[in-house]
Amino acid sequence: MEQFFQQLTNGLAVGGIYALIALGYTMVYGVMKLINFAHGDLFTWGGYLGLTLLTSFLLQDRLGVLAGVGVLALMVMGLVGLMGVLLERAAYRPLREAPRLSAVVSALGASIFLQNALMLLYGAQFQVYPDGILPQGSVDVFGLRIPVVRILVLLASLVMMAVLYLFVQKTKIGTAIRAAAIDQGAARLMGIDVNRVVSIVFLIGPALGGSAGLLVGLYYGQVNFTMGWVYGMKAFTAAILGGIGNIPGAMVGGLLLGVVEALGAAYLSIAWKDAIAFCVLILILIVRPTGLLGERVAEKV
Amino acid sequence: MPEPILEIRDLRVKYGNVEALHGVDLAVHPGEIVTILGANGAGKSTTLRAISGLLQPSAGEIRFEGRPAHTVPAHERVRLGIAQSPEGRRVFGTLTVRENLLLGAFTRKDKPGIADSLAFVYRLFPVLQQRRDQLAGTLSGGEQQMLAIGRALMARPRVLLLDEPSLGLAPLLVKAIFHAIREVNQTTGLTVLLVEQNARAALKLAHRGYVMEVGRIVLHDSAQALAADPKVQSAYLGGRK
Ligand SMILES: Nc1ncnc2c1ncn2[C@@H]1O[C@H](COP(=O)(O)OP(=O)(O)O)[C@@H](O)[C@H]1O
Ligand SMILES: [Mg+2]
Numbered sequence A: 001m002e003q004f005f006q007q008l009t010n011g012l013a014v015g016g017i018y019a020l021i022a023l024g025y026t027m028v029y030g031v032m033k034l035i036n037f038a039h040g041d042l043f044t045w046g047g048y049l050g051l052t053l054l055t056s057f058l059l060q061d062r063l064g065v066l067a068g069v070g071v072l073a074l075m076v077m078g079l080v081g082l083m084g085v086l087l088e089r090a091a092y093r094p095l096r097e098a099p100r101l102s103a104v105v106s107a108l109g110a111s112i113f114l115q116n117a118l119m120l121l122y123g124a125q126f127q128v129y130p131d132g133i134l135p136q137g138s139v140d141v142f143g144l145r146i147p148v149v150r151i152l153v154l155l156a157s158l159v160m161m162a163v164l165y166l167f168v169q170k171t172k173i174g175t176a177i178r179a180a181a182i183d184q185g186a187a188r189l190m191g192i193d194v195n196r197v198v199s200i201v202f203l204i205g206p207a208l209g210g211s212a213g214l215l216v217g218l219y220y221g222q223v224n225f226t227m228g229w230v231y232g233m234k235a236f237t238a239a240i241l242g243g244i245g246n247i248p249g250a251m252v253g254g255l256l257l258g259v260v261e262a263l264g265a266a267y268l269s270i271a272w273k274d275a276i277a278f279c280v281l282i283l284i285l286i287v288r289p290t291g292l293l294g295e296r297v298a299e300k301v
Numbered sequence B: 001m002p003e004p005i006l007e008i009r010d011l012r013v014k015y016g017n018v019e020a021l022h023g024v025d026l027a028v029h030p031g032e033i034v035t036i037l038g039a040n041g042a043g044k045s046t047t048l049r050a051i052s053g054l055l056q057p058s059a060g061e062i063r064f065e066g067r068p069a070h071t072v073p074a075h076e077r078v079r080l081g082i083a084q085s086p087e088g089r090r091v092f093g094t095l096t097v098r099e100n101l102l103l104g105a106f107t108r109k110d111k112p113g114i115a116d117s118l119a120f121v122y123r124l125f126p127v128l129q130q131r132r133d134q135l136a137g138t139l140s141g142g143e144q145q146m147l148a149i150g151r152a153l154m155a156r157p158r159v160l161l162l163d164e165p166s167l168g169l170a171p172l173l174v175k176a177i178f179h180a181i182r183e184v185n186q187t188t189g190l191t192v193l194l195v196e197q198n199a200r201a202a203l204k205l206a207h208r209g210y211v212m213e214v215g216r217i218v219l220h221d222s223a224q225a226l227a228a229d230p231k232v233q234s235a236y237l238g239g240r241k
Helices: A002-032 A039-057 A059-063 A065-095 A100-122 A148-170 A172-182 A184-189 A194-220 A227-242 A247-267 A270-287 B044-052 B074-080 B097-104 B111-124 B126-130 B141-153 B171-188 B199-205 B223-228 B230-236
Strands: A138-141 A144-147 B006-015 B018-028 B033-038 B057-064 B082-085 B159-163 B191-196 B208-213 B216-222
Touching (some): A002 A172, A002 A227, A002 A247, A039 A059, A039 A065, A039 A100, A039 A194, A039 A227, A065 A194, A138 A148, A172 A184, A172 A194, A172 B097, A184 A194, A247 A270, B006 B044, B018 B033, B018 B044, B033 B044, B033 B171, B044 B057, B044 B191, B082 B141, B111 B126, B111 B141, B141 B159, B141 B171, B171 B199, B191 B199, B199 B223, B208 B223, B216 B223
Parallel strands (some): B033 B191, B082 B159, B159 B191
Antiparallel strands (some): B006 B018, B006 B057
């Protein structure tokens, strides 16, 4: 039982990270009907920028841990969000009228570019986060010793998801994003500037993905320039699991995948950990291609 | 005659390499209800899409309140005062009725004015108020049409473009919707450009009409004169050929 709950909470923390990345895939897909294959690399950039900002500003020493890491997260989100906006301008907008495959090729190109830029800037080795940024030790939750880091990572992702959900559901811009995802032409007839919606989506999605990169650095203590591939793949699976284009779906899909993976690794075999996500992906595509909450039929690409 | 509020000159629109409009001219004056009649594929929807900015003309001019409008991006034409209820309604199915209506007022900032417009639309179509928290996709066809029109009215437009509001609706519903259009026109003076295949109903409602055939205007006159025209009767009013 102890092991089960340890794995469950661990799975939720990792799943929260998957969910944050998955939101970027799903929001961009919702409005553009395009998979941003460079999204995993923006996530990685979040991990690296987080490390650089952490060691150059030492905000956690100046402002205290929570405020320091909070400000750090906002800086990372701002920068990676900006990268997302620029990426869309440079790699996708010129191809808006081009055949779908052109945008996919452009996305893959952008992914390779972003990944290699990191390698050139930082080198190919793992980059290690300094020890003890977040409080070490564990706390007692219903008789269970849970690492504080795990709780903080889970809380952080939950808070960001809640804020996003409220933004999308309750604000005027959020409603415009939902409308543009349903019918761009009709949205334009409402006076919605769809280009602006696209920019906003490419700001928010990568910002959330970037924050996930930072959380990975804080949770595992290290980042690598290729990590965007595996995390991207898993988050993409989570987005499909929840129903691509569906925002609550990405949240649920991410958390669920994290838990399934953690429990699978614990009870089946740790060697299978990464394969589990792929099995889940294949299974959904066979059994329920629309995902758990999706109503739209999954399209090609 | 006052200056036209909306004027189209020699409008040409292409889909790819195929020209769908071969030089359309029409004018709508403030307070008028003008209808465009024509068979399927004549180019009526293409005309309205060009007026709203969803399609770029390859030649010609669209002038709104005396100023060129064809260079203005689609989303800003709503702010100018052009709103459209498109063919097939295109309501946002997974949004609520109220959310749909408020999106119609997307370009507006005047909160009290928006609340007034919402009350106005609810008075015009009480069923929308009853269903305001329902997802638009769950409405019947007639209710969705009312929602599409109400949503366009929420922009408080100077010209309302309606693309086949009677499409697929039972006669009683068509009557109710056309009655509502007349009421808005008479009480607020709203200018309406109405595209219809239901020529009989459209000519009863409109002051003037244009007849379109394969991308050209072939006839225009007062609604009365058009209804009495033998060619119109035989082609569009169910007369024997
Ligand atoms: N999206 C499109 N792509 C290519 N051709 C189109 C498209 N929409 C309409 N057309 C063509 O343009 C012409 C006018 O169509 P349309 O404006 O929809 O006619 P109407 O509304 O009068 O029925 C038709 O020949 C139609 O086939
Ligand atoms: Mg049409």
